[in-house]
Amino acid sequence: MANKIVIFDIEIEVIKKNIKNMHLTVLPPDGKVRITAPASIKDDTIQSFAIDKITWIKKQIGKFENHQRQTKREYVTGESHYVWGRRHRLELRHNYSNKVEIEGDNLILTVRKDSTTQQRENAMIEWYRKQLKEKLPELTEKWEKVIGIKADTFRVKNMLTKWGTCNIRDKRIWINLQLAKKPINCLEYVIVHELVHLLEKSHNSVFVDYMNKFLPDWRMTKNELNNFTMDRYL
Numbered sequence: 001m002a003n004k005i006v007i008f009d010i011e012i013e014v015i016k017k018n019i020k021n022m023h024l025t026v027l028p029p030d031g032k033v034r035i036t037a038p039a040s041i042k043d044d045t046i047q048s049f050a051i052d053k054i055t056w057i058k059k060q061i062g063k064f065e066n067h068q069r070q071t072k073r074e075y076v077t078g079e080s081h082y083v084w085g086r087r088h089r090l091e092l093r094h095n096y097s098n099k100v101e102i103e104g105d106n107l108i109l110t111v112r113k114d115s116t117t118q119q120r121e122n123a124m125i126e127w128y129r130k131q132l133k134e135k136l137p138e139l140t141e142k143w144e145k146v147i148g149i150k151a152d153t154f155r156v157k158n159m160l161t162k163w164g165t166c167n168i169r170d171k172r173i174w175i176n177l178q179l180a181k182k183p184i185n186c187l188e189y190v191i192v193h194e195l196v197h198l199l200e201k202s203h204n205s206v207f208v209d210y211m212n213k214f215l216p217d218w219r220m221t222k223n224e225l226n227n228f229t230m231d232r233y234l
């Protein structure tokens with residue numbers, strides 16, 4: 001009997017059967033996680049087992065992802081694409097106008113039948129940008145209030161080396177488009193980090209004090225973010 005549990009946004013397939021010990025595997029090609037467990041074992045036990053192993057699980061998934069990233073995406077059915085930290089299976093459909101929507105675990109990309117890879121990628125980029133821009137006002141307002149400082153503008157662009165940057169003189173903050181693929185706490189961390197730069201320009205102890213004050217678990221999110229590699233494409 002197969003079941004599903006979700007631990008820290010990672011979906012794990014649980015299969016109970018007549019065996020003695022629990023087994024955890026991360027499967028190729030896309031890093032699907034599976035636990036096989038003795039039929040008699042309680043769900044709580046499986047949960048804590050998965051939580052104990054979460055670092056290892058993430059590392060294994062990361063290996064598959066890095067492998068996938070080395071090949072350029074084609075935006076065709078079956079590819080894995082992430083939205084706010086969740087993995088979705090891409091499904092390509094054809095129609096006369098472009099559209100991207102989420103249907104359960106699937107990300108439906110509708111484009112014209114004769115579309116090129118570049119056109120499909122552009123449709124996705126546009127959609128990711130829209131997702132990020134929809135989230136930004138609420139989060140920036142929230143954190144500007146907490147921190148007590150306002151940026152002049154927040155802008156979104158695809159960056160290959162930084163999750164965010166801040167032009168202190170112009171009070172202009174740039175947010176990496178790729179954050180729309182990561183868990184939402186990553187976007188929040190970047191917003192806070194860049195806003196704090198308006199109070200302190202370097203990463204010194206004053207800066208760290210501000211971060212501790214405003215976002216006490218910022219180090220965890222920073223590590224999480226550092227474990228993600230930025231896409232060379234998109």
Ligand SMILES: [Zn+2]
Nearest residue numbers: 193194197203
């Ligand atoms: Zn910084």
